[in-house]
Amino acid sequence: MTGTEIQPLHGQTVAPIEWPTVALAGVIYGGYLAVTWWWASLSLPLVIAGGAWLIAWHGSLQHEVMHGHPTRLRWINDGLGWPPLSLWLPYALYRESHMLHHRDEFLTDPIEDPESSYFTRQAWERLGATGRRLASWNTTLLGRLTIGPAVMILAFLAQEAMQLRKGDPARLLLWFRHGVGVAIVLVWVVVICGMPLWLYLLGFVYGGASLSRIRSYAEHRYADHHEERTAIVENSPVLGLLFLHNNLHVLHHRRPGIPWYRLPALYRRDRQALIALNGGLLYNGYGDIFRRYLVTPHDEPRHPSYLENAAKDR
Template sequence: MAEYFDSDHARDIAALGAHFAARTQWPTWLVIAAIYGGWFGVLAALHAGRLPLYAATPLLIVLCAWHMSLQHELIHGHPTRFAALNMALGWPPLAVWFPYALYRESHMAHHRDEALTVPGIDPETNYVQPERWSRLPRWQRVLWRARKSFFGRVLIGPPMAVAAMLAGAAGPCRAGDARHVRMWLAHAAAVAVLLAGVQRYAGVPWWFYLVAITWPALGLAMVRSLYEHRAAPAPKARIAINEAGVVMRLLYLNNNYHLVHHDLPGLPWFQLPLAYRLRRDDYRSKCGGFVIDGYAALLRRYAWRATDAPAHPFADGATQ
């Protein structure tokens, strides 16, 4: 549900929909073309011998991370009014690990602001229930704390996220719930075709694509969510605003303005900065001062130090 500060802000947001960019969604189409065109272009350059693998690798890492940002945008109803078409545009598993349909399902559940950060309710939480934390062995606690640091997020965040996803998928299957079986089979088949294709056509070994490209890409994508939510009493104070520079804003498609996105989830990525500037002081107040001065600031402050404790501070998981 869209949330406004007042009627003037509501009119301002409604007026954004009349802009040419909003009506045509050309910035999103441009990003789609850049990501898929760039990905195929890099593979074509590898195939032709015009680009060595060591130079192509960082390009593919960034393109795969950018593709994950695009998938998030497509989930929220862009660039068309047709959900099936938007789904098709985001379905190719360039970054391999997460089935797009599963990500879409879990992410929409994440947009219940009253349950943000609550373990067992928010599927994108970075916290553990206190009682579970007390039972975890020491090595798991070390991993959880490490994942809440910048470099820990990049290095061990991906395997922990993938392991949690697979564990979550295995539970319903063991209980006889086969709703997602077709989705997993389709995803596995698409990944197999993709890995075979990049190896046969571009000469990129399938294991190299997994380990040296998609793993770092997932780590890069996960930097955005390192500290975009915190366990605060007020739901809106749980959502950060990161005043990042233009490069990181483009990589994450302005999802660094995370409170604005949660308030106005239907607003396209290219209009989030304007919506924020229209009410900058109000947004900063609304999030309770949870404002971060760019991702470099996160790196300086939390390179090897946890942003906060992994155990969720609300025993009952409710708003206090």
């Protein structure tokens, strides 16, 4: 193997049932039921920390199952990811938008990539002065962790409200099913377990979204070549487990069908080739990202391509 070759996956056939992922789902759902059931017997910081971790971990599990794990049957996989523990995001819409995100040639494009955090020139100007200040703060890691979840959730719900006003029966049915799931979750949490709604919304939902924003914050950055738009975060055993090794993000984009528990070994094997592929967009753990970007913007919020096009139009 040369420094720029990624080896084929000889001997890396995927099992019909990936038991590590099945066990992981059991741990996540079991942990969720335990923390919500016994919340009153635990300290408030432990409830909040445990709830946020489990919601973020559940989001990582949803990401895993939508890529064809842990079985070869999509309906089983989707069933594992469907329960709306985070309340606001229907699994089916998450899956739909994330599959569009995996068109790597469009990564970071604010129109073509649903997970882009960049703005077109026109969208940036429509924000107004206050909106632009908030958007600029949201490009820092501290901003992403504090106002980032609110920006993400409110923007998504506003966009979906516009879609629902069009009266698409399939969309309405999707949200009806999601609403049934949300009702079941809230009956369990608030009625059966007696947890205050504010605690679930702030500690579990908002806290979990904030933890997840650590992963997505520096995952992608605009570059002229799309292979160089996806980052790698090494040396992160704790958050790496929370994110199911999606911190090795360029490997995930290169081979999205590889189960989470195989990613570290494959990354170690092909490390030099992957770093060469992404142009050296590499961080030494999430502490490195915190040091660089806690109060410093990760990038200009306006997408360079649209700024260039605007300049040409003048």
